[in-house]
Amino acid sequence: MDVGPYLPLIAALIALLAGLAIGKAWERYKLRDGRWIDRRKARDSQHYVLGLNFLVSNQIDLAIEELSRAARVDTDALEIHMILGNVYRERGQVSRAIQVHQALLQRPKLTRLEHSYVLLCLGLDYKRGGFVDRSLEAFKEVLRLSPNNHYALLYLQKLHEEQHQWAEAYRIRRQLVDLSGPDTQPRNQAILAFLENALGADALKDNRRADAARHFEAAVHLDSSTTPAYLNLGDVRLLDGDGAGAREAWEQLIEVSPERVHLALERLERLFDQQGVPERFAERCRRFIASRPQDWRARLALGGHLSRSGQPRAALDFLLDALEQNPHGLTVHQAVWTVLLQLDLDRALVQRYIESARDAVFFLDPHVCLKCHYRSTELLWQCPHCHEWNSFVEERMAAARQSFAEL
Numbered sequence: 098m099d100v101g102p103y104l105p106l107i108a109a110l111i112a113l114l115a116g117l118a119i120g121k122a123w124e125r126y127k128l129r130d131g132r133w134i135d136r137r138k139a140r141d142s143q144h145y146v147l148g149l150n151f152l153v154s155n156q157i158d159l160a161i162e163e164l165s166r167a168a169r170v171d172t173d174a175l176e177i178h179m180i181l182g183n184v185y186r187e188r189g190q191v192s193r194a195i196q197v198h199q200a201l202l203q204r205p206k207l208t209r210l211e212h213s214y215v216l217l218c219l220g221l222d223y224k225r226g227g228f229v230d231r232s233l234e235a236f237k238e239v240l241r242l243s244p245n246n247h248y249a250l251l252y253l254q255k256l257h258e259e260q261h262q263w264a265e266a267y268r269i270r271r272q273l274v275d276l277s278g279p280d281t282q283p284r285n286q287a288i289l290a291f292l293e294n295a296l297g298a299d300a301l302k303d304n305r306r307a308d309a310a311r312h313f314e315a316a317v318h319l320d321s322s323t324t325p326a327y328l329n330l331g332d333v334r335l336l337d338g339d340g341a342g343a344r345e346a347w348e349q350l351i352e353v354s355p356e357r358v359h360l361a362l363e364r365l366e367r368l369f370d371q372q373g374v375p376e377r378f379a380e381r382c383r384r385f386i387a388s389r390p391q392d393w394r395a396r397l398a399l400g401g402h403l404s405r406s407g408q409p410r411a412a413l414d415f416l417l418d419a420l421e422q423n424p425h426g427l428t429v430h431q432a433v434w435t436v437l438l439q440l441d442l443d444r445a446l447v448q449r450y451i452e453s454a455r456d457a458v459f460f461l462d463p464h465v466c467l468k469c470h471y472r473s474t475e476l477l478w479q480c481p482h483c484h485e486w487n488s489f490v491e492e493r494m495a496a497a498r499q500s501f502a503e504l
């Protein structure tokens with residue numbers, strides 16, 4: 098999967114922000130020293146302005162050239178060197194970035210703010226280079242200098258998430274929640290809920306079931322739309338022999354996120370089979386289909402169920418309906434062929450299928466991350482690329498016939 102053109106730009110903007118913040122602090126410092134004329138020389142040089150412009154337009158090589166010239170005009174200009182280092186990092190020249198930022202740390206008379214921003218840059222260099230421990234250390238050092246540094250907290254949280262250290266990530270997220278205003282509450286609650294769910298999954302792996310259940314319950318309490326927490330909660334309850342409790346959790350999932358119904362249906366089918374009442378599964382699917390006529394997943398689940406319980410004719414009806422709702426779904430086509438084989442490839446039925454599928458266009462990876470556009474064949478709860486929680490949606494295409502009609 099290609100990283101896409103967005104990351105360097107975003108990083109450059111962050112570098113800019115950090116640079117401007119440092120610029121403010123540095124201005125005071127220089128004024129104290131009475132050397133502000135030198136500083137103006139660097140800031141007023143066209144190289145500095147050109148460099149920043151190249152940076153935001155993502156012309157990295159030109160940016161490096163101009164910023165290097167600006168840095169030569171005033172070798173003291175901390176912000177310019179800091180941005181240069183960041184640009185090296187984003188270009189993949191990590192050791193060079195580390196060199197530049199470490200050299201800045203050696204400067205005498207750094208203010209606390211300057212010190213913490215240079216450390217922040219260094220932490221990002223280490224992170225980019227894969228030196229996780231050094232990166233952690235740098236971000237923690239930033240927090241010792243300025244305990245409420247939002248960036249340091251955010252990067253620390255991400256680092257812990259990447260290491261699957263959910264408890265630490267959770268603690269830091271809480272800190273960020275306390276620091277931010279009430280307007281960010283819903284988003285924060287959702288992230289905390291996913292971290293609770295991850296903690297529960299870890300507990301379940303260690304077979305600490307009571308702990309696990311507590312985390313899953315906390316997750317849905319924090320944010321009632323935390324879909325995987327309902328799944329997991331049901332799984333734990335079933336492991337503890339509580340079939341009714343499991344069913345309750347999965348029914349709640351269907352209620353809060355009906356578009357993910359198939360996840361609950363897979364489990365309900367197994368549960369009803371175990372309990373020797375498979376007909377209740379078919380009944381549940383029919384009830385859902387009646388309430389959401391556009392849904393194809395429940396039809397696919399029901400079709401599969403009917404086909405496995407020796408009712409291929411009834412199965413085919415639901416599957417062809419599903420196909421009409423989602424002509425691009427390869428799983429639906431596969432299920433149809435299974436059923437057609439069960440029916441000895443009855444010519445009339447095969448004909449019916451071919452007509453339903455005529456205008457379908459196939460695609461393989463229908464799940465897409467809303468934040469970074471990463472594509473995935475399966476539904477993921479955390480994006481492996483940008484690490485955002487719950488950012489995947491399923492891409493739906495209009496039937497080919499429909500889009501031709503619109504042209």
Ligand SMILES: [Zn+2]
Nearest residue numbers: 466469480483
């Ligand atoms: Zn993403």
